[in-house]
Amino acid sequence: MADTKPEITIDHIGKDYGELTALSDVSFNIEPGEFLAMVGMSGGGKSTLLRMIANLETPTRGQVLFNHQTREESQVVIRMMFQEDRLLPWMTVLDNLSFKSHDTTQQAEAKKLLHLVGLDDYAQHFPNQLSGGQKQRVALARALMSHPQVLLLDEPLGALDALTRRKMQDLILHICEQQELTTVLVTHDVNEAARMADRIVVMKHETNYAEFTGPADRHDAGQVGVVAENVLAAILHDKEELNA
Amino acid sequence: MQKSATLSPALPPKAKTRSFSYKGFLPFLIPVLVVVIWQLSSSMGWLSSNILPSPWAVLQDGITLTKTGELPKNMSISLYRATLGLIIGGGLGLILGFLNGMSNTARLLFDSSIQMVRNIPHLALIPLIIIWLGINESAKISLVAIGTMFPVYINTFNGIRNVDPDLIEMGKSYDMSNRQLFQKIIFPAALPQVLVGVRYALGVMWTTLIVAETISANSGIGYMSTNAEDFVDMETVILCIVIYAILGKISDLVAKSFETLFLDWQTLGRSGK
Ligand SMILES: Nc1ncnc2c1ncn2[C@@H]1O[C@H](COP(=O)(O)OP(=O)(O)OP(=O)(O)O)[C@@H](O)[C@H]1O
Numbered sequence: 001m002a003d004t005k006p007e008i009t010i011d012h013i014g015k016d017y018g019e020l021t022a023l024s025d026v027s028f029n030i031e032p033g034e035f036l037a038m039v040g041m042s043g044g045g046k047s048t049l050l051r052m053i054a055n056l057e058t059p060t061r062g063q064v065l066f067n068h069q070t071r072e073e074s075q076v077v078i079r080m081m082f083q084e085d086r087l088l089p090w091m092t093v094l095d096n097l098s099f100k101s102h103d104t105t106q107q108a109e110a111k112k113l114l115h116l117v118g119l120d121d122y123a124q125h126f127p128n129q130l131s132g133g134q135k136q137r138v139a140l141a142r143a144l145m146s147h148p149q150v151l152l153l154d155e156p157l158g159a160l161d162a163l164t165r166r167k168m169q170d171l172i173l174h175i176c177e178q179q180e181l182t183t184v185l186v187t188h189d190v191n192e193a194a195r196m197a198d199r200i201v202v203m204k205h206e207t208n209y210a211e212f213t214g215p216a217d218r219h220d221a222g223q224v225g226v227v228a229e230n231v232l233a234a235i236l237h238d239k240e241e242l243n244a
Numbered sequence: 245m246q247k248s249a250t251l252s253p254a255l256p257p258k259a260k261t262r263s264f265s266y267k268g269f270l271p272f273l274i275p276v277l278v279v280v281i282w283q284l285s286s287s288m289g290w291l292s293s294n295i296l297p298s299p300w301a302v303l304q305d306g307i308t309l310t311k312t313g314e315l316p317k318n319m320s321i322s323l324y325r326a327t328l329g330l331i332i333g334g335g336l337g338l339i340l341g342f343l344n345g346m347s348n349t350a351r352l353l354f355d356s357s358i359q360m361v362r363n364i365p366h367l368a369l370i371p372l373i374i375i376w377l378g379i380n381e382s383a384k385i386s387l388v389a390i391g392t393m394f395p396v397y398i399n400t401f402n403g404i405r406n407v408d409p410d411l412i413e414m415g416k417s418y419d420m421s422n423r424q425l426f427q428k429i430i431f432p433a434a435l436p437q438v439l440v441g442v443r444y445a446l447g448v449m450w451t452t453l454i455v456a457e458t459i460s461a462n463s464g465i466g467y468m469s470t471n472a473e474d475f476v477d478m479e480t481v482i483l484c485i486v487i488y489a490i491l492g493k494i495s496d497l498v499a500k501s502f503e504t505l506f507l508d509w510q511t512l513g514r515s516g517k
């Protein structure tokens with residue numbers, strides 16, 4: 001069932017690195033087509049969870065299910081965009097998108113996606129001829145190759161200036177809506193999380209500590225600000241402290 | 245890898261040619277000056293031809309030996325030994341480097357032994373090899389092979405071990421097969437380091453061959469030089485040294501052209517877009 005939007009079930013996931021417990025017991029669902037943001041302190045296990053969803057890391061405990069099936073059974077296509085662009089410097093931009101095979105459908109697909117991210121003119125450039133923002137757009141286009149159903153974004157915009165960052169946010173939102181992707185965004189920026197996500201999960205104390213619903217209207221800066229403040233408070237203070 | 249038509253240099257053509265010819269001339273300045281001063285000193289009688297014959301005399305000696313066929317014969321036998329030795333040694337180094345770089349089992353099995361053997365200066369093996377193989381071709385070719393294997397091995401091995409794990413993780417997240425990972429990521433990432441090893445091996449190749457041919461041979465440039473020494477034929481001794489210098493330079497140019505051929509992506513970005 002590769003064509004339907006998958007529901008992702010994170011089922012009592014835990015991860016230990018030797019003595020260190022990166023995640024103790026995490027359980028939540030990601031709805032089909034949902035845009036979920038994950039925020040939390042540095043070292044809170046966000047990347048670890050994302051990498052387990054992408055099957056790049058095996059959980060110590062628990063499992064990740066896609067429409068109640070394992071990754072292999074469901075054959076869902078998951079793509080990840082990393083904080084660094086991770087482009088292959090020895091390949092042109094076009095080859096970086098179609099590096100898995102050079103057949104004409106792949107090439108056509110790659111060109112279409114380069115157009116989508118506004119880089120038609122850069123197909124034959126090498127990555128180190130591009131700016132940081134352009135590289136991240138290439139990385140985004142690459143993540144969209146072969147029609148993924150799930151897009152995982154690990155702080156992909158962290159290194160960009162405010163204006164480029166805002167433009168990239170809008171581009172990502174546009175693409176995720178248009179392609180009906182199930183998206184998980186990890187970010188350090190609570191405003192970015194509040195503006196982009198349908199739902200925000202706060203990772204803390206090795207687990208999913210709190211949850212917030214995104215603003216009703218993401219174009220309303222006031223609403224976005226309120227959600228962002230609430231999220232920030234949850235990251236910084238424990239519930240007891242807040243009640244005291 | 246395709247090159248883009250839009251990558252034409254940003255400099256205006258005039259400025260480009262000027263800076264190019266100036267830069268192209270500089271490397272030759274010192275060699276030309278040395279030869280001119282050398283020739284002048286000889287012509288003015290400041291330098292006795294018993295100590296150092298003039299460049300002109302060396303050149304004439306070269307022409308005579310070319311006409312008799314002695315120089316081409318010895319040069320081609322030396323080139324043959326050098327090339328074959330490098331292909332065998334470099335090939336082995338490359339295979340072992342890739343094998344140990346990719347497979348932990350192979351690395352545990354071979355690497356520490358190789359590291360141990362590597363510390364023996366390969367020229368110390370000359371007496372042993374002469375006893376085993378005599379002074380025939382295989383002795384000299386084996387020496388060159390042993391000498392060139394290690395730099396290629398070490399650099400290939402390190403090149404592979406140092407491939408950015410983030411890039412490999414990226415490849416895995418795109419469901420690349422092991423073969424694709426090797427072809428598209430590991431090999432191109434290790435290539436610059438591999439070529440450093442090859443370039444270094446080319447230097448070792450000539451040094452080894454000169455020593456081997458000087459000690460035990462009846463043909464080759466090294467032999468020509470020892471033979472000339474017996475007859476106090478200074479022109480030929482100097483000629484051989486000059487030929488080594490030229491051969492060394494040519495092999496370095498070949499190695500460099502490999503780098504520009506395979507690693508064009510490294511230099512392209514620096515000119516900026
Ligand atoms: N491969 C690994 N080996 C050992 N420890 C690891 C490994 N990967 C992560 N960790 C540890 O697990 C914990 C969670 O790391 P993780 O990278 O998931 O945090 P994060 O929330 O993504 O942090 P950041 O916001 O800084 O990216 C950290 O304490 C980290 O040191």
Ligand SMILES: [Mg+2]
Nearest residue numbers: 046047048154
């Ligand atoms: Mg992280």
